[in-house]
Amino acid sequence: MSVLVYIEHADGSVKKTSLEAVSYAKALSEKTSEGEIVAVALGSISSDELAKAGSAGASKVIHVNDDKLSSGIIQAHAEAVAQVYKQLGAKTLILSKSSLGDAVAARLAIKLDAALISNVVDLPDTGSGYKIKRSIYTGKAFAETVVNKEHKILAVKKNAVDLKSDGADAVIETVVLELSADNFATSITSTDKTTGDILLPEADIVVSGGRGMKGPENWGLIEGLAKELGAATGCSKPVSDIGWRPHHEHVGQTGVKVAPSLYVAVGISGAIQHLAGVNSSKCIVVINKDAEAPFFKAADYGIVGDAFEVLPKLTEAVKALK
Amino acid sequence: MKILVCITHVPDTTSKIQFSDNNTKFDKSGVQFIIGPYDDYALARAVELKEQLGASLTVLNVGEVETEPTLRKALAIGADDAIRVNTFPKDSLFVAQQIAAIAKQNNYDLILMGRESIDFNGGMVHGMVGEMLGMPSVSPVMKLEIEGNTVKMAREIEGGKEYLEAKLPLVAGCQEPIAEWKIPNMRGIMSARTKPLQVVDPLEESNASEVISYQLPPAKGAVKLVDKDNVEELVRLLKNEAKVL
Numbered sequence A: 001m002s003v004l005v006y007i008e009h010a011d012g013s014v015k016k017t018s019l020e021a022v023s024y025a026k027a028l029s030e031k032t033s034e035g036e037i038v039a040v041a042l043g044s045i046s047s048d049e050l051a052k053a054g055s056a057g058a059s060k061v062i063h064v065n066d067d068k069l070s071s072g073i074i075q076a077h078a079e080a081v082a083q084v085y086k087q088l089g090a091k092t093l094i095l096s097k098s099s100l101g102d103a104v105a106a107r108l109a110i111k112l113d114a115a116l117i118s119n120v121v122d123l124p125d126t127g128s129g130y131k132i133k134r135s136i137y138t139g140k141a142f143a144e145t146v147v148n149k150e151h152k153i154l155a156v157k158k159n160a161v162d163l164k165s166d167g168a169d170a171v172i173e174t175v176v177l178e179l180s181a182d183n184f185a186t187s188i189t190s191t192d193k194t195t196g197d198i199l200l201p202e203a204d205i206v207v208s209g210g211r212g213m214k215g216p217e218n219w220g221l222i223e224g225l226a227k228e229l230g231a232a233t234g235c236s237k238p239v240s241d242i243g244w245r246p247h248h249e250h251v252g253q254t255g256v257k258v259a260p261s262l263y264v265a266v267g268i269s270g271a272i273q274h275l276a277g278v279n280s281s282k283c284i285v286v287i288n289k290d291a292e293a294p295f296f297k298a299a300d301y302g303i304v305g306d307a308f309e310v311l312p313k314l315t316e317a318v319k320a321l322k
Numbered sequence B: 001m002k003i004l005v006c007i008t009h010v011p012d013t014t015s016k017i018q019f020s021d022n023n024t025k026f027d028k029s030g031v032q033f034i035i036g037p038y039d040d041y042a043l044a045r046a047v048e049l050k051e052q053l054g055a056s057l058t059v060l061n062v063g064e065v066e067t068e069p070t071l072r073k074a075l076a077i078g079a080d081d082a083i084r085v086n087t088f089p090k091d092s093l094f095v096a097q098q099i100a101a102i103a104k105q106n107n108y109d110l111i112l113m114g115r116e117s118i119d120f121n122g123g124m125v126h127g128m129v130g131e132m133l134g135m136p137s138v139s140p141v142m143k144l145e146i147e148g149n150t151v152k153m154a155r156e157i158e159g160g161k162e163y164l165e166a167k168l169p170l171v172a173g174c175q176e177p178i179a180e181w182k183i184p185n186m187r188g189i190m191s192a193r194t195k196p197l198q199v200v201d202p203l204e205e206s207n208a209s210e211v212i213s214y215q216l217p218p219a220k221g222a223v224k225l226v227d228k229d230n231v232e233e234l235v236r237l238l239k240n241e242a243k244v245l
């Protein structure tokens, strides 16, 4: 038997969150004795890069090296993964929550007649039955869920388990699949994406700015600190609504949900809807000139002060650390 | 052209989340229920499309009788009629089965809903419905235009967006900025009272998963404040105490 992991790649590298999913599968299999960890990757990517999934715990990577799958066409990805899953005779599919992963997993649940559990934050309890803990109410609570189906798809939230990096390279097996034309009924005409930047949902450190930053011309201060910290940049909803920052940086209830080790919030009041997107962060730092800002109640560390004074000093202090 | 918008009935985003009955039930006391914010974006876009294309617009909720005020609000915003599948929305698969059954009877050209509900955050109902109906499903959609039989969309991806095209019929999970939330006006509220709201029985229950208990995250300790003239201290704490640098 084996556990299948759907791994995604971007800009020629396997996504870090996908490697976390591999490590989750490894830890799961050690608990449930479901055998080896097999990853499936779709579209063009180098074998050397795929072999790295081995370090996270996979023993084999099935590579469907079909260029038609290089872009994330939801239906086609779901069909390809379903075929690989069935050929393998797996009972569990693991993937990391993402824009594409969520959409693909939903179709797979029907194709595989599987129970799909999303936002998984821990390994299942298999003592009696199959119980699993997932995050609900946008991080404000957890639900212990009993899964009653033989086939299971678990969409894992960031930081559910630690990323492993001690495995040997994985064996790569290239396969060709028959995918009928109706799986390609949607076509991707173009993509508009930042490259080289650290992606917000993947980042270990996030620096976010709110309306307190006064205008887009001041974002150099946020980016400066982010650069020193190796962080991604985020923002509050009004900031992306007014167009100071692109929509994909909007953090919160109606935006991206992040789970970094460190979240630095600058000039953000801490409305409950913003907090909903950051409450899974390990450590929260708030910089706000108003000592009464609600964000301080959700913070681990705080500085009451003007962002325009504090940010340059903080950036220098981080630089001095190196 | 027939449009279906599926809406959830969920606690207001400012609600304090609490549980009762030994942590086995959501505690509704003092909680105000709203149309899910993402569903509200889907509905707003559907109302625009209805006006632009002369389409019909039906709203659907899988839920018990308490969700009817939420459906009435959707009618006030601009839907023509409403359907309530009279059952507790047990899990995503169950809800998707109910939606697919209604859709099969009525042949909608476009099925919109939010990218996810804000209670269970599954984000899977649109994909499940698409697969059950053999239609493409796209999510999270932040822009959607219809030209003849072609749907042009932008989908948010990590670090940007991708532009897609597909033919109707189609299922889409929506998010901002697909349209601006619409606030019902007085005329809408008056007319919503007499618009048809049909109650139908559910299909048989599936039993894929079941919540047995709820839990709140541990309470956060008090914030440690650092003087604004001593930012080096903050960096030291992050490195040595929190160990995040």
Ligand SMILES: Cc1cc2nc3c(=O)[nH]c(=O)nc-3n(C[C@H](O)[C@H](O)[C@H](O)COP(=O)(O)OP(=O)(O)OC[C@H]3O[C@@H](n4cnc5c(N)ncnc54)[C@H](O)[C@@H]3O)c2cc1C
Pocket (backbone or CB within 6 Å): A209, A210, A211, A212, A213, A235, A236, A237, A238, A239, A250, A251, A252, A253, A254, A255, A266, A267, A268, A269, A270, A271, A272, A273, A274, A277, A287, A288, A289, A290, A293, A305, A306, A307, A308, B013, B037
């Ligand atoms: C259904 C719904 C969903 C929502 N979803 C989201 C969401 O996903 N994400 C989100 O962020 N919001 C969301 N909101 C909006 C949310 O309620 C708040 O309005 C928003 O988060 C406020 O953004 P802000 O903190 O940047 O701005 P403000 O609330 O205006 O706060 C600005 C802060 O900056 C501080 N400040 C000002 N000048 C300085 C300075 N020089 N130095 C330091 N600090 C300074 C102020 O003290 C203040 O605390 C949602 C609202 C609703 C109703």
